[in-house]
Structures are given as structure tokens and as C-alpha cells.
Amino acid sequence: MRQDVLEIAEMRLTHVITTPWNILFGTAELTCDKMTKTFMSSIRKAVQAYKARAFQVTNILGDGGFKCARKHLKDMGKMLNVTFRGEHVPEVERYIRTN
Secondary structure: OEEEEEEEHHHOEEEEEEEOOOOOOOEEEEEOOOOHHHHHHHHHHHHHHHHHOOOOOOEEEEOHHHHHHHHHHHHOOOEEEEOOOOOOOHHHHHHHHHO
């Protein structure tokens, strides 16, 4: 699963966006902040959505904003890979632009 944060500054909105590898499906959740607790809640919901469709999430690719969730994800049995500083997850960025 790949994830990124979409921020709409003018409206002060933050969304956590996820897309899986190899299937046309994605999730988006409006969040109130960028705290670890909020990210983990969004990630758990996304993982459950994929699980309900018989997909198992084992690896997560996110930008640096998700580093704070690394330990929690490891405890869930999920591996977090983080992009370099200043980079975003290209597939999620494309998903945001085209959907």
C-alpha cells in the first residue's frame, strides 16, 4: 500500500490518501491533524478496507510525514518504507491528480 498526505491550505484540510499496487482502488480520509494517532487511525481503516476485499497489506510506502508511525506499524506487522526528504510517493500524487 502506498500513502501520502494531501493538504488543501486554503481550506485547512488534510487527507490521508492510499493506493495499492496493481489494482485500481484507493482510499481517502479527511483528518483533523497530522499526529501519529490520527495517521494510525487512518492507516488501520485503510488496511481494513483492503482486508475486506481479500487483500493483505504487508508493506507501506509513505513520505517523511509517516515516519512517526513506523514503530506502530512494525507492531502491526507492517513494514514502512519512507521516501527521501522532500519527495512524495509518485503513484499517490498521480492518483490525486487523476481522481
